[in-house]
Amino acid sequence: MVALVLRAAAELDVACLRIAGLDEARVRIAAREILQPAQDAGIAVLLDSVELVKSLGADGVHLADPMDYAAARRVLGDRASIGVACPLERHMAMEAAEAGADYVQFDYDLARAGESLDLIAWWSEMMTVPSVVALPPEPVTAGTVMAAGADFMAPDADLWSRPDPIRLLREMLAAA
Structure with a gap:
């Protein structure tokens, strides 16, 4: 692996x-x-x-809880990258960005695709802190998410169990 x-x-x-x-x-x-x-x-x-x-x-560090940001920054200092998971939470993401997070990560939820894409688009228009979008390892989804305005994509760990993960990553990048 x-x-x-x-x-x-x-x-x-x-x-x-x-x-x-x-x-x-x-x-x-x-x-x-x-x-x-x-x-x-x-x-x-x-x-x-x-x-x-x-x-x-x-x-x-990638934090699951935005409330841990200040403590993480105190321990790691200014040179460390600190990102915060904000599943589909606009307010949580704004607070993390205002606190100084280096990025916020949204989850692309297939069952709530419209809401996911709206949040990504809104974030890219309104905020300067980069967004990372956690998504299933599918080229179509990668293209859709990046077209909505995501700065980076984070394929699900399931990617590594696929028959040819590097080819799949290439396809995702090409679709983006």
Whole structure:
């Protein structure tokens, strides 16, 4: 898996790698393998734990709770990238941006596609803080989300279980 992720990072236009959804021991193992090659390639590595970012030397943290932003900034300082998950919450995203978040992440919800796209479009018109949109790894969805105004896309981790994830990423980038 690590080799595949590093290959994707080397071959494609990747801004950041986020190591998430694993227990702490597995995050440590993955981060030790990925951090240096990714950082050498100019790719930021984000984790989901402030403590792990600090101890492993990752580039930043992705927070599930915007209320954790101030504490994370105090611990990590101004150089760390801190992003905040704001599923489909305009007010939450505005508060995170005003607090200083480096990006906000919205979830593209297929069941609420219209609402998702409206929020992305509104954000891109009104705010300067970049938006990342978490989405299923499908080229059509990537194209739709990017056309609405998303700055970056974050394909679901399911991407890595697909038969040819790098080809799929290429298709998503082409659709964007």
